[in-house]
Amino acid sequence: xxxxKEQPWLFRTYAGHSTAAASxxxxxxxxxxxxxxxxxAFDLPTQTGYDSDHELSRGEVGKVGVPVSHLGxxxxxxxxxxxxxxxxxxxxxxxxxWLLALYIAVAEEQGADVSKLQGTVQNDIIKEYLSRGTYIxxxxxxxxxxxxxxxxxxxxxxxxxxxxxCSYHLQEAGATPEQELAFALATACAVLDDLxxxxxxxxxxxxxxxxxxxxxxxxxxxxELCKMRAFVDLWxxxxxxxxxxxxxxxxxxxxxVQVNSLGLTxxxxxxxxxxxLLEMLAVTLSKKARARAVQLPAWNEALGLPRPxxxxxxxxxxxxxxxxxxxxxxxxxxxGNPAIDRKVTALKEGARAELAQIDAMGGAVAAIDYxxxxxxxxxxxxxxxxxxxxxxxxxxxxxxxxxxxPLTAGDGAIMVVDAAAEADQIARLKQWRADRxxxxxxxxxxxxxxxxxxxxNIMPASIAAAKAGCTTGEWGAMVRGAFGEYRAPTGVSRxxxxxxxxxxxxxxxxxxxxxxxxxxxxxxxGKPGLDGHSNGAEQIAARARDVGxxxxxxxxxxxxxxxxxxxxxxxxHVVGLSILSGSHIPLITETLERMRxxxxxxxxxxxGGIIPEDDAKTLxxxxxxxxxxxxxxxxxxxMLDIVALVDSAPVAxx
Numbered sequence: 001x002x003x004x005k006e007q008p009w010l011f012r013t014y015a016g017h018s019t020a021a022a023s024x025x026x027x028x029x030x031x032x033x034x035x036x037x038x039x040x041a042f043d044l045p046t047q048t049g050y051d052s053d054h055e056l057s058r059g060e061v062g063k064v065g066v067p068v069s070h071l072g073x074x075x076x077x078x079x080x081x082x083x084x085x086x087x088x089x090x091x092x093x094x095x096x097x098w099l100l101a102l103y104i105a106v107a108e109e110q111g112a113d114v115s116k117l118q119g120t121v122q123n124d125i126i127k128e129y130l131s132r133g134t135y136i137x138x139x140x141x142x143x144x145x146x147x148x149x150x151x152x153x154x155x156x157x158x159x160x161x162x163x164x165x166c167s168y169h170l171q172e173a174g175a176t177p178e179q180e181l182a183f184a185l186a187t188a189c190a191v192l193d194d195l196x197x198x199x200x201x202x203x204x205x206x207x208x209x210x211x212x213x214x215x216x217x218x219x220x221x222x223x224e225l226c227k228m229r230a231f232v233d234l235w236x237x238x239x240x241x242x243x244x245x246x247x248x249x250x251x252x253x254x255x256x257v258q259v260n261s262l263g264l265t266x267x268x269x270x271x272x273x274x275x276x277l278l279e280m281l282a283v284t285l286s287k288k289a290r291a292r293a294v295q296l297p298a299w300n301e302a303l304g305l306p307r308p309x310x311x312x313x314x315x316x317x318x319x320x321x322x323x324x325x326x327x328x329x330x331x332x333x334x335x336g337n338p339a340i341d342r343k344v345t346a347l348k349e350g351a352r353a354e355l356a357q358i359d360a361m362g363g364a365v366a367a368i369d370y371x372x373x374x375x376x377x378x379x380x381x382x383x384x385x386x387x388x389x390x391x392x393x394x395x396x397x398x399x400x401x402x403x404x405x406p407l408t409a410g411d412g413a414i415m416v417v418d419a420a421a422e423a424d425q426i427a428r429l430k431q432w433r434a435d436r437x438x439x440x441x442x443x444x445x446x447x448x449x450x451x452x453x454x455x456x457n458i459m460p461a462s463i464a465a466a467k468a469g470c471t472t473g474e475w476g477a478m479v480r481g482a483f484g485e486y487r488a489p490t491g492v493s494r495x496x497x498x499x500x501x502x503x504x505x506x507x508x509x510x511x512x513x514x515x516x517x518x519x520x521x522x523x524x525x526g527k528p529g530l531d532g533h534s535n536g537a538e539q540i541a542a543r544a545r546d547v548g549x550x551x552x553x554x555x556x557x558x559x560x561x562x563x564x565x566x567x568x569x570x571x572x573h574v575v576g577l578s579i580l581s582g583s584h585i586p587l588i589t590e591t592l593e594r595m596r597x598x599x600x601x602x603x604x605x606x607x608g609g610i611i612p613e614d615d616a617k618t619l620x621x622x623x624x625x626x627x628x629x630x631x632x633x634x635x636x637x638x639m640l641d642i643v644a645l646v647d648s649a650p651v652a653x654x
Contacts, residue, residue, distance in 0.1 A: 006328040006329075009290065009292055009293055009322070010036050010292060011318050012036075012037045016040050016066035018417045020076035021079075022066075022421075023040075024078065030311065033315060038087070039091065040065070040092075044057075044060045044065075044134070044529070045060055045067060045472070047094065048530050050530070054473055056530055056557070058587070059583030059587050062417055062422060069432070071469060074103065083106065083110055083117060084116050084117065087119050088103070088119035089295075090119065092121055092122055093135070094125065094128065094135050094137070095472065095476065097145050097458050101462035102466045104466075117157050117159065121149065121163070122163070122164040123146050123162060123163040124164060124165055124187060124214075125139070125146060126139070128488075129486075129489075130368065130372050135486060136483075137480070137486055145458055146163055147191060148459055150162035150163060150199075150210070152457055154199055154207050154210070158210075160210070162210060163212070165184050165185075165212070168216040168258055170183050172260075172262045173375045173379060174375050174382050177224070177230075179354060179374060181227065181231060182354030183358075185231075185355060186367070186371075188213075188238075189363065198457075205245050205250045206250065209249060213253065215228070215231070215255050217260055217280070217282040218282075221278050221282040222340075223347075224279070224282035224283070225281075226343040228282065228286065228291075230344050230347040230351065232253040234348055235253040253289070255291055255292060256294070259297065263393075264299075265302055265631075266303060267400065268395030269300050269303060269407070272300070273299045276296050276297065276299065276317065281321075287332040288334075288335070296315070299313065302610065303414050303610070305416070305582070357370075358370070372489045373491050373493065376490075377497070380497065380499070387502070387633065387635065388502070396631070429471070443468070444464050444470055445474060447461050447464060448470075448478050452479070452482035488555065489555075490553055492538050496546045499546060503546060505640075506639045507547050521573050522551075522571060522574075523576065524551075524552045524570055525541045525544070525552070525553040527557065527558060527578055528559065528579065531580050532556050537553065543636070544639060560594050563577070564594040568600060573646045573649070574604045574645060575595070575605050576606045577608070580609045580610050584611055588607055588619055601623075605623070606624070606625050606627075607628070608632075609628075610629065610630065611629055625645050
């Protein structure tokens with residue numbers, strides 16, 4: 001007799017690029033290939049509440065996701081996709097109320113029963129302060145908008161997950177498993193504490209049951225499997241002991257996963273196929289801790305945007321595990337395993353200790369500075385272990401010699417967003433503004449500002465604004481006007497770390513050049529544009545500090561004009577820019593032009609990011625002194641390069 005199989009998890013691919021119409025075609029193709037849910041990637045202007053024609057949006061439109069500036073874009077994004085039948089995950093945080101409002105408006109236009117809509121908005125602002133950077137407002141009003149969404153969905157979209165507590169980016173920022181557990185659970189507690197005042201005691205348990213998580217799975221898959229079992233136990237414990245949730249159904253740990261993009265390598269990228277598979281096993285093998293939805297990166301995402309074929313390959317990996325193997329025919333394979341139990345217990349103890357520390361500080365919001373600093377330290381330690389070869393990364397620090405990969409050869413090996421897509425998006429945005437009823441728009445924006453100021457739930461006014469034709473930038477401007485903007489901590493302290501191993505030769509070189517200069521070598525690290533992935537910039541800044549440079553790092557979301565102004569004010573000897581969003585060509589072009597106009601053309605400019613070699617050649621031809629990509633993991637080598645650049649630059653003679 002054949003064993004009864006469980007239903008598999010949702011199969012997703014994180015996707016979106018260039019335009020809403022192009023992304024719609026991709027979604028329909030993926031669904032036809034067997035994908036069972038959608039996971040929408042939005043571009044950085046959409047995530048941070050700017051229209052496509054805003055100054056900060058230059059070079060970012062359609063790069064890391066799809067631009068959605070108004071209801072027309074959302075309409076095009078889901079054309080011929082029946083939302084009532086779909087399970088849609090939207091990776092959106094600061095603008096979550098707005099994007100959900102647009103989604104609801106489109107569903108209503110389709111004639112859908114809104115109460116049947118299923119899906120998730122990520123809507124985790126705290127991890128944005130810690131790792132990802134797509135925030136707008138300060139913590140308190142941001143928390144309010146998270147719980148506004150939750151309270152609204154409880155009444156109107158009962159099948160919707162109003163928040164994904166997102167530990168994914170915590171691991172990308174260097175979190176240890178214990179930190180990932182503790183910081184994510186502390187965030188969930190902050191949300192639940194705020195939510196208690198917005199829903200009735202009778203409805204609270206059901207609302208708790210709608211909170212989901214989005215986690216990361218790294219290559220140490222036994223540890224990661226144990227981490228997921230620890231998540232299950234700790235969440236059950238917290239909901240029972242701290243919140244008095246008696247119904248076990250509402251204490252279930254519900255999570256989706258994307259396996260670890262941090263572990264994808266530029267070198268020998270075909271090895272990433274094995275990494276992705278092993279990481280997927282961590283979140284699927286244990287029935288007790290199995291993901292509800294899995295999205296896998298493509299093998300070549302350390303090189304650039306994946307092609308549809310690359311995404312298909314990752315989808316097939318999931319389908320083979322779910323349908324060809326017998327995994328779903330068995331109870332949990334790890335119950336009663338003493339090695340697993342010991343590791344789970346150790347992880348829970350470590351997480352409880354971190355949670356106690358955060359609680360003593362007043363909870364997650366009050367502990368943002370502490371958590372950010374811990375992440376930067378943990379990531380520095382991780383990188384140091386790779387540099388020292390204590391952590392082996394195949395093809396990176398061992399067995400680096402390899403035959404050329406036919407998978408990366410030839411034109412079209414990496415998908416490139418059409419350069420005309422940004423202009424096309426801006427043209428359609430301007431036409432949208434020209435065609436709408438301006439009086440209706442202004443009335444809707446006034447109502448939105450009133451709702452924000454009064455403390456009313458932000459969702460009804462956001463939905464009305466969506467239907468009136470308001471834009472993402474107008475909604476974002478309302479948030480900035482009502483609540484102010486926020487600069488998250490960088491996590492890079494002014495004090496050097498205690499680490500000394502391998503640094504002495506670099507420190508001697510820095511001291512020698514500083515002596516020639518007559519003052520300490522000044523290194524300005526900048527993040528132009530809207531890219532919030534600051535981990536690389538933080539590690540460069542921290543290492544430069546530790547080897548004796550005088551560093552200046554203000555964090556994310558700066559214009560080229562602001563960076564050049566800071567370089568002049570700080571009298572920088574070298575400028576380093578980090579850009580991972582694909583916007584490097586326009587942003588570096590503008591930065592170089594402004595540096596030359598300001599009389600700073602003699603200062604070396606170095607650039608780091610996910611930069612294809614053809615683009616790297618272009619940048620060097622423009623005058624960029626050095627280009628670094630993820631393959632350049634030896635930070636001391638980069639530091640020595642910077643010293644050499646300063647030593648040979650005309651500015652060194654001052």
